[in-house]
Amino acid sequence: MIDLYYWTTPNGHKITMFLEEAGVPYRIIPVNIGKGEQFKPEFLRISPNNRIPAIVDHAPEGGGAPVSVFESGAILLYLAEKTGQFIPSDLRGRVEVLQWLFWQMGGLGPMAGQNHHFSQYAPEKIPYAIDRYVNETARLYAVLNRRLANREFIAGSTYSIADIASYPWIVPYQRQGQDLDTFPRLKRWFETIRTRPATIRAYEKAAAINTQPVVTDEARKILFGQNAKTVGS
Ligand SMILES: N[C@@H](CCC(=O)N[C@@H](CS)C(=O)NCC(=O)O)C(=O)O
Secondary structure, eight states, X not given: OEEEEEOSSXXXXXXXXXXHHHTOOEEEEEXXXXXXXXXXXXXXXXXXXXXXXXXXXXXXXXXXXXEEEESHHHHHHXXXXXXXXXXXXXXXXXXXXXXXXXXXXXXXXXXXXXXHIIIIIOSSOOHHHHHHHHHHHHHHHHHHHHHGGGOSBTTBSSOOHHHHHHHHHHTTTTTTTOOGGGSHHHHHHXXXXXXXXXXXXXXXXXXXXXXXXXXXXXXXXXXXXXXXXXHOX
């Protein structure tokens, strides 16, 4: 049984998508980041960066004490290795998945996140910042579109954690100022994943947990006012 510390955001959806695909039993522990629940000491013990998602595996390989993991890329890799699913075991197949997983973690996720911030949430509309992140998101979409020219999925012919990591960050494409019709291969990939039964179940779980926007006026103060003092010593 896996405990999933989760909220209804792209990085949270990655893990429900994986767990639904893999058929691993799990329990969702909601962490409402708009209400500041990510700062509770019991959550910080497993997720010291005060961010969701995190997991606790109560039946780790080899037995022993439960294993906790934070950072969505590390969680996907941990779960893929634990279950032997959504990552190939051969060196070449594995490296394809790993480089695109890290591409998502270091590129698509952070850039699209800043895009959301400056386009939707920042109290001032700063054209330079909006253009920078809308353009960088477009560049990353184009990279994916090109990558998918002769492959069904990001790492090749089979669905992998590289796809699972990227998909939730394409879902809000309109809010990112993007038009999927200008990226036809990305659009084909997106539709293929959108209609997978596990994806549908993952997003239904989210809708059952939270129907409100994550960033409300109250949440804005909690999410966007953090600094070193928030963390303490
Ligand atoms: N690199 C981290 C990012 C996690 C992240 O930014 N989580 C957001 C929700 S998508 C969060 O928990 N925010 C809470 C906060 O800002 O205090 C990952 O991929 O797990």
